[in-house]
Amino acid sequence: MPDNPRRKHDSAASKEALLRAAAELFAERGFEQTTVREVAARAGVNQALLFRYFGSKQELFAEVLGIGSDSVLEESPADLPRRLVTEVLSLRQTGGDHPFAVMLRSFNDERAARLLRERVGERYIAKLCELTDAPDAELRAGLVLACVLGLGLSRSVLHNEALAAADPEAISAHMMRVVAALMEG
Amino acid sequence: MPDNPRRKHDSAASKEALLRAAAELFAERGFEQTTVREVAARAGVNQALLFRYFGSKQELFAEVLGIGSDSVLEESPADLPRRLVTEVLSLRQTGGDHPFAVMLRSFNDERAARLLRERVGERYIAKLCELTDAPDAELRAGLVLACVLGLGLSRSVLHNEALAAADPEAISAHMMRVVAALMEG
DNA sequence: GTAGGTTGTAAGCACTCGCTTACATCACAG
DNA sequence: CTGTGATGTAAGCGAGTGCTTACAACCTAC
Numbered sequence: 559m560p561d562n563p564r565r566k567h568d569s570a571a572s573k574e575a576l577l578r579a580a581a582e583l584f585a586e587r588g589f590e591q592t593t594v595r596e597v598a599a600r601a602g603v604n605q606a607l608l609f610r611y612f613g614s615k616q617e618l619f620a621e622v623l624g625i626g627s628d629s630v631l632e633e634s635p636a637d638l639p640r641r642l643v644t645e646v647l648s649l650r651q652t653g654g655d656h657p658f659a660v661m662l663r664s665f666n667d668e669r670a671a672r673l674l675r676e677r678v679g680e681r682y683i684a685k686l687c688e689l690t691d692a693p694d695a696e697l698r699a700g701l702v703l704a705c706v707l708g709l710g711l712s713r714s715v716l717h718n719e720a721l722a723a724a725d726p727e728a729i730s731a732h733m734m735r736v737v738a739a740l741m742e743g
Numbered sequence: 744m745p746d747n748p749r750r751k752h753d754s755a756a757s758k759e760a761l762l763r764a765a766a767e768l769f770a771e772r773g774f775e776q777t778t779v780r781e782v783a784a785r786a787g788v789n790q791a792l793l794f795r796y797f798g799s800k801q802e803l804f805a806e807v808l809g810i811g812s813d814s815v816l817e818e819s820p821a822d823l824p825r826r827l828v829t830e831v832l833s834l835r836q837t838g839g840d841h842p843f844a845v846m847l848r849s850f851n852d853e854r855a856a857r858l859l860r861e862r863v864g865e866r867y868i869a870k871l872c873e874l875t876d877a878p879d880a881e882l883r884a885g886l887v888l889a890c891v892l893g894l895g896l897s898r899s900v901l902h903n904e905a906l907a908a909a910d911p912e913a914i915s916a917h918m919m920r921v922v923a924a925l926m927e928g
Numbered sequence: 929g930t931a932g933g934t935t936g937t938a939a940g941c942a943c944t945c946g947c948t949t950a951c952a953t954c955a956c957a958g
Numbered sequence: 959c960t961g962t963g964a965t966g967t968a969a970g971c972g973a974g975t976g977c978t979t980a981c982a983a984c985c986t987a988c
Contacts, residue, residue: 567935567984588851590775594976604937609977665901666773666851675901683905694913700897700905701917708893712885716850716860720868720885728879732886732925739924740917752954752965779946789967794947 573611575601581622581655588663589619589670616669622660623677631681635688639702639737640730642682646710647726662710679703690741698740705736758796760786766807766840773848774804774855801854807845808862816866820873824887824922825915827867831895832911847895864888875926883925890921 579600583592594615598605612618633641649659661678665671686699709729712718721729764785768777779800783790797803818826834844846863850856871884894914897903906914 569935572935590851593974595974604935605976606938606978607936610935615976663851665896666775666848671901675903679901679903683903694909696905697909697913698917700903701894701914701921704893704897704903704906705890705921706893707896708889708891709886711850711892711896712889716856716864718860718864718868718885718889720881721889724879724882728882729886732883732928735924735928736886736890736921739920743917743920754965757965778944780944789965790946791948791968792966795965800946 569611572601572603572607575603576608576611576618577622577625578655580618581625581657581660584619584622584664585655585657585659586663588660589615589667590664594618619664619670620673620677623657623673625657631685635685638682638685639689639706640734642703642706643709643730643733644726646706647713647729649710649714650722658710659714662707662715692741701740702737705733705740709733754796757786757788757792760788761793761796761803762807762810763840765803766810766842766845769804769807769849770840770842770844771848773845774800774852775849779803804849804855805858805862808842808858810842816870820870823867823870824874824891825919827888827891828894828915828918829911831891832898832914834895834899835907843895844899847892847900877926886925887922890918890925894918 576597580592580597583596583600586592594605594608597618598608608615608618612621630638630641630645645656645658649656649662657678661674665674682703683696683699686702687695689695690698692698709721713721761782765777765782768782768785771777779790779793782803783793793800793803797806815823815826815830830841831843834841834847842863846859850859867888868881868884871887872880874880875883877883894906898906
């Protein structure tokens with residue numbers, strides 16, 4: 559029996575609706591500020607189902623983080639810094655469910671911070687390490703990621719005026735020099 | 744009558760104890776994760792006094808931010824970047840009440856973010872602007888602050904291993920090249 | 929059809945939060 | 959000594975949190 563459009567009992571559809579709603583809300587407000595009631599409401603689903611399918615808010619967050627954070631990683635390492643900056647600079651207009659937005663608004667919670675570090679941070683750093691032969695490649699890569707993180711934070715969370723108003727191309731040019739200084743200096 | 748050591752009714756002492764406790768806790772956990780009950784308990788004071796003297800948790804936070812954030816600003820602009828980096832790198836060992844730690848852990852809350860942007864961010868950027876004659880000085884200064892912010896965040900909040908383990912001198916050297924790239928590029 | 933497992937729902941539990949209130953205690957002016 | 963305002967305290971309010979439970983509605987295998 560194929561998927562009927564108006565199936566009442568469809569756990570897969572409910573799970574996916576919850577995941578989508580959670581991704582959006584975690585991106586908008588961060589882990590802590592998002593309530594399970596909001597997620598369930600936006601998904602159009604009873605909140606008890608959230609716990610049946612994901613066990614806890616924490617595990618739902620981990621599930622959300624597992625999705626989507628792979629797209630950027632498939633780039634070649636050489637393009638990764640520019641791609642990262644571009645992605646971070648695109649956060650303001652898109653109100654969507656960008657995984658970077660989830661990151662930027664969620665590391666206040668210690669458990670969320672651990673997930674972010676282990677699930678996304680370490681993978682980006684490993685990829686960025688390929689950009690240099692320096693013995694302290696991991697440190698340099700960590701600093702690149704830190705600077706990109708700071709940029710996104712200042713722009714999208716702290717709402718720094720100068721950064722929010724500036725031409726993305728100009729910011730990108732400045733950041734490419736930062737990356738060069740870190741990787742080639 | 745001079746201050747007796749065991750004065751029972753001393754509003755000034757109570758206020759100061761609350762401010763000290765609040766500074767420490769905001770630095771350790773950030774604005775949201777800190778509860779007024781914790782602040783009052785650490786200050787050894789009834790929590791109702793917190794509201795009598797400061798009106799709200801929000802105003803207490805503003806009061807804490809108003810203190811201490813001036814010390815670094817009195818440096819000469821040329822030394823400011825290095826001093827900023829050094830200060831951020833010192834956060835790990837000191838468990839204390841560093842204003843930078845308050846910043847790093849508190850901007851998830853929108854109201855706290857506004858206070859941070861207006862009370863401390865803008866002042867640092869104004870000072871950093873003096874380091875370059877470029878027409879986009881404010882953007883460059885904002886990016887410097889963003890990178891330092893990202894560094895502190897990756898190290899102290901996200902607990903990035905490579906950054907936490909690295910020699911502070913090495914990190915500082917890398918960051919000075921970042922600052923140069925931003926201000927002179 | 930009907931039993932039995934899956935899916936959906938309403939209600940509420942136990943807890944924490946910022947904040948308020950009603951009242952006790954103290955210091956000091958008269 | 960007494961009364962008055964400043965200071966300190968215990969108790970709790972109302973709202974919100976993550977999560978659980980008891981039960982109804984549904985689908986499917988027999």
